[in-house]
Amino acid sequence: MRHRPTTEEEKREARENKKFWIQVATLILLFIYTGVNVGIYWITKTNFQRDERPFVYAIEVDAASPVDPVKGLGSRVVYHNYGKTPALQFKFIGKLFNSPDSFARANEWFTRGGKDLTEAAEGQIIYPTILMQGMQGETLIVTPDTSQIMSEQQVVAIRFQYSDSFGNTYRTEACYWRGANSQDRTLVRCTGHNEIN
Numbered sequence: 001m002r003h004r005p006t007t008e009e010e011k012r013e014a015r016e017n018k019k020f021w022i023q024v025a026t027l028i029l030l031f032i033y034t035g036v037n038v039g040i041y042w043i044t045k046t047n048f049q050r051d052e053r054p055f056v057y058a059i060e061v062d063a064a065s066p067v068d069p070v071k072g073l074g075s076r077v078v079y080h081n082y083g084k085t086p087a088l089q090f091k092f093i094g095k096l097f098n099s100p101d102s103f104a105r106a107n108e109w110f111t112r113g114g115k116d117l118t119e120a121a122e123g124q125i126i127y128p129t130i131l132m133q134g135m136q137g138e139t140l141i142v143t144p145d146t147s148q149i150m151s152e153q154q155v156v157a158i159r160f161q162y163s164d165s166f167g168n169t170y171r172t173e174a175c176y177w178r179g180a181n182s183q184d185r186t187l188v189r190c191t192g193h194n195e196i197n
Helices: 008-052 102-112
Strands: 056-061 065-068 072-081 087-098 124-131 136-143 153-163 169-179
Touching: 056 153, 056 169, 072 087, 072 153, 087 102, 087 136, 102 153, 102 169
Parallel strands: none
Antiparallel strands: 056 072, 065 072, 072 136, 087 124, 087 153, 153 169
């Protein structure tokens, strides 16, 4: 048989004790509920930002050709924003390598690049602008190779940096090459350095 409080004071103490444990349980449930909702918020926010982000990539890179006797060789680069939002603070740096060791020099160029494009090694830079979603742009990467002799290897190294409306920064690397025997005017992607993050 269960013991029942006999005095009024014992009854009040039992009610207070029961009330305290109900409040503790309610507080624990409230913390769990809040934690679950905060987790759902962050997951939803992250997925939304990932889904709505800009994606900029080079879609066509032409083989180097003489620009003029003073400027050297140039390669036309066409890039496109495949994302759902504008690429804000869009920056671009590119370098054309026209020598037998172009791949090694391009790998070194990618390795030297810092967190920000302005920290990158030498190259032609386009400073911050906006690239709207679904839009494309193009530029000419020029190398001061005034000899204008086509090398066995031509490599165009490209790095884009841009942000979304939430302030997240993204980088895209692209690498295209062409061998001396190729008659195609468009370069093909290298096996490495073609990442979007």
